[in-house]
Amino acid sequence: MKKTNIIKTYIPDGLETKIEGNIISYCVDVCNIVQICNKLYFTHNLQLKTITAVDERNDGGWFRILYVFGVLKENIFLVPYIILDNKEEFPSITKDIHEASGYERKIKTFFGLSPVGHPSIQKILLHENWPDTVFPLRKDFNWQTKPEEVHESYESQKVEGEGIYEIPVGPVHAGIIEPGHFRFSVAGEKIILLKPKLGYKHKGSEKLFEILSMEDKVRLSERISGDTSFTHSLAFCQAIESLSDIEIPERAKYLRVIFSELERLANHINDIGFIMLDAGYNFGGSNCARLREVVMQWNERLTGSRFLRGVNNIGGVTRDIGSKTASELLDALGKIHQDLNEVIEVSQSSSSLINRLSGTGKIDRQIAMDHGVIGVAGRALGLVRDARIDYNYAAYNKLKFNIALEKNGDVLARWKIRIKEIHSSMLILEQVIQGIPPDKKLKSDKKVILKKNSLGIGITEGWRGDIVYLVVTNSSGHVNRVDVRDPSFINWTILEHSIINEIIPDFPLINKSFNLSYSGNDL
């Protein structure tokens, strides 16, 4: 579909639209935004990708709130926005579109703009010691200031009744994992309610994006969620590349696919192993840990970094893979695949393991869709969503592969999705390594000059789900705001629904089957 057709189909007549690359943005009256979003979301079935605010008071004199909707298969984003002129309130769309809740709460917490009509405007991510009157993403907040501590208390939702008690878990856990606090209300072993409290890893990353130099911005994006270094920085680089009209060399596109898939491979193998380990199936657990290590060592050999850091660059990549190395990699991948297949075969024949995984941590399809489920958890419910196909980027449009799908939405389904995705990653890697163009150029020579007063969106399919970066520039062509949407930010809201009526000893297993990032969520 052409952009003019898209405008005709999705955007009401009479609105002035601005087309920049793959983004169509248009200003909407504050009072119309609810209706417009509802139409895009419900009538046209577009995906809500993120909602965020921008502070442009120094530049033009207002706050703007941007709503990003993705048009599947077209790789086009519609961005209706509203302007809050001398106002600190905006109408909430959460009442109709439930998944908007987290974004609006985040705007309230970090910008101090109130979503009117939001059912529960609790602060998120920031600690109780952070004062309610200081809003860190506003331009008048200096990132180096340390506000005075206020000692507010945190109220978790409570369940009362005979025999019901609370178990507080974390934020410090028995293993070496990220911090998060979980409050279980249980009757015996059965879980009545789970309230996770996150934010312990809040690092002010989004504010830092506004301050650091461009090279450091790329490095920062690699550290948003350490296990997804490559796909995170890829999404950021894509946003900047679209903002500065840089076309990257063919070979770099293929290399980006190779590294993305290697990252997915290492993490999926790791998760498959950990799910088995948490079910107490040690054979599978230790074998997957071994295989993951082989992939990690290949990462180090190819790029000098086990987590593929320092590879992505605006305009291309910094590391090449020679033809001899590439054929060795292909051989090694074949061996890993064969080895893994054997481990999976043995594991799948263990009835005690399969019995433990199936039916555990089942999510209701409607609840999950209302929360906007993405990634592995979504595909485990049969939702066909994969940014590699929906918003094809890098060289993915030249490759043939299937989206992994399962129906049941339980731990077993999420486990199997990962296995299927490993198979498809192997297939992709094979095609890419064989089809990589021989030219030498890895990086565009064009200087990075960002368009003024513009928007750039980068979306990639990380191994957890799609990662979205929205970059907004100001009138002098500098980055004014970077909004990071890690898939964990969405899927954390679903975890608590998959656990109701399960028993306490099953929680670690269910949690592991999602394996969400704390760092990517807390930013």
Added chain:
Amino acid sequence: MSIIFILQVILVPAISPLCIGIVKKIKAKLQNRTGASIFQPYKDLWKLFHKDEVISEDASWIFKFAPYLIFSVTIILGASIPLFSTIFSDNLLSDLLVVVYFIALLTFFLALAGIDVGSAFGGLGSSREMTLAALTEGGLIFSMLALAFSAKSTNLFTIAATISSLSFFSFAPIILAFGAFVITMLAETSRFPFDNPATHLELTMIHEAMILEYSGKRLALIEWAAANKFLIFLALGANLFFPWGISLSANLADVPLALILFLVKILILSIFVAVLESSIAKFRFFRLPDLLFTSFILSIIAICLII
């Protein structure tokens, strides 16, 4: 006689860490890992005995006293069950019911100590342990009662001596009772599919949750006692159900062979436990009672066959 008795007393605490080490080593091998040395548990105990401990301000005397009690009881138990010789049959403590309730005493104090400091996980562990213990006790007593009916005595040494002279054909019910015993053994010693001895996931633990608050010397005693308990169960399994090779006389010359045979039997059972832990996943908590009822029913069938 006195040398044999001294050997009987120190055997269990002396080789129980080795037994744990061997199980861990075999598990590691089965999972394509190298694993720690089989003597690692001794080094761990040594390390823990040299560490300071932190005791919660809310801990009562039960918390402080329980490790000593638990450890002493395992020593007494170790001395009063047949290991390599049957000559101590006049020992009053080696009655079947005394042994079973000494084991219950261990569980009781461990569970109390778990609740004592009032941490969420200790309570969780104790509640689970008591649920399982109540269901395990029936299977344990009845599996051993099957032997007592066979031997017309509840003294463990007499049972061992009698079973070893049993003909091959009267052995079928004993195998059933052994099946029942193995299930309860796995439950009592916090092994798969009941509990994961290697886990530190706070929400799934049973035994580890109860001892979570212990550190230093008291933790060493508890760990050692847990190893003793494991060996005691292996020894009961090996010597009550398959007592061949056990020395029937007070003759010191018979001891070495009996001792070697005992160690071989323990090794076989350890391998069994390690293979089991490597080949199955942990069961869901609410499926465990089914398994324990199976144990109970197997024992009842065994008893019916014997009577």
